[in-house]
Amino acid sequence: xxxxxxxxxxxxxxxxxxxxxxxxxxxxxxxxxxxxxxxxxxxxxxxxxxxxxxxxxxxxxxxxxxxxxxxxxxxxxxxxxxxxxxxxxxxxxxxxxxxxxxxxxxxxxxxxxxxxxxxxxxxxxxxxxxxxxxxxxxxxxxxxxxxxxxxxxxxxxxxxxxxxxxxxxxxxxxxxxxxxxxxxxxxxxxxxxxxxxxxxxxxxxxx
Numbered sequence: 001x002x003x004x005x006x007x008x009x010x011x012x013x014x015x016x017x018x019x020x021x022x023x024x025x026x027x028x029x030x031x032x033x034x035x036x037x038x039x040x041x042x043x044x045x046x047x048x049x050x051x052x053x054x055x056x057x058x059x060x061x062x063x064x065x066x067x068x069x070x071x072x073x074x075x076x077x078x079x080x081x082x083x084x085x086x087x088x089x090x091x092x093x094x095x096x097x098x099x100x101x102x103x104x105x106x107x108x109x110x111x112x113x114x115x116x117x118x119x120x121x122x123x124x125x126x127x128x129x130x131x132x133x134x135x136x137x138x139x140x141x142x143x144x145x146x147x148x149x150x151x152x153x154x155x156x157x158x159x160x161x162x163x164x165x166x167x168x169x170x171x172x173x174x175x176x177x178x179x180x181x182x183x184x185x186x187x188x189x190x191x192x193x194x195x196x197x198x199x200x201x202x203x204x205x206x207x
Contacts, residue, residue: 022048022074023066032081040089043186044082046075046097046120053109064112071116072123079127083136092135094186097124099142101201117142121197128195137194139185144201147172169202 020031035041050070052063075097086093102110103117121140128138145151145163151172152160164171181200184190199205 022070023050025069028069028074028077032077035078035081036084038085040091041082041085042091042093044078044093044095045182045186046078046095048074049098049100051110051113053113055109056111059112067112068116071113072119075120076123079123079138083127083131086131086136087134090134093137094190095127095131095136095138096182096186097138097140098182099124099140099197101142101144101199101205103140103142103197104199105205124197125195132194137185137190137192139194140197141178141182141185142197142199142201143173143178144199144204145172146178147174163204166207167202167204168207171202173200173202 018031018034019027021027035044048070050067052059052067054060054063079095079097082093082095085091097120099120100113100117102114103121106114121142124138124140131138145160145167155163160172178200181198185193185198
């Protein structure tokens with residue numbers, strides 16, 4: 001998240017870094033108080049997320065509660081705090097929630113993760129409806145498979161090759177391609193798009 005600063009963008013003095021554990025209710029509450037107190041808050045990107053894959057009959061309660069706290073509750077509380085800051089400062093801000101293609105599609109063992117990301121997409125629509133009259137735009141960006149070290153670790157080269165054969169574009173997304181869409185959605189160039197779930201997946205969810 002960013003606020004206006006007179007300092008050059010490449011000057012680290014223009015940024016404030018805060019630690020937060022979104023799986024911890026008290027840590028999240030402290031963080032949100034700081035967000036709400038910010039002046040001239042322009043952009044919020046809710047990007048924290050975790051996953052645990054397990055069948056519904058075996059899903060541990062503690063893992064479920066942790067996933068919901070990080071993937072859903074923290075998004076809502078942070079957005080609420082940011083909205084209060086933006087409304088107080090009369091900032092026509094931008095909020096972006098990072099979702100997933102698993103909000104609309106699924107695979108075995110992803111019941112909790114899919115539920116959390118579907119909840120975020122629904123939350124985005126509702127927040128956008130609340131805030132559009134104040135010039136605050138809220139969207140979800142849902143990436144498909146992205147070429148990252150984590151993807152390589154979890155899927156392996158054989159898994160990546162298999163999924164690439166299912167993607168009409170024939171490859172994974174590069175992180176920069178996701179970032180460019182995010183940059184547009186939170187920029188001043190986006191003046192009217194709100195309440196949408198923008199899927200960037202090379203056509204994977206269409207086939």
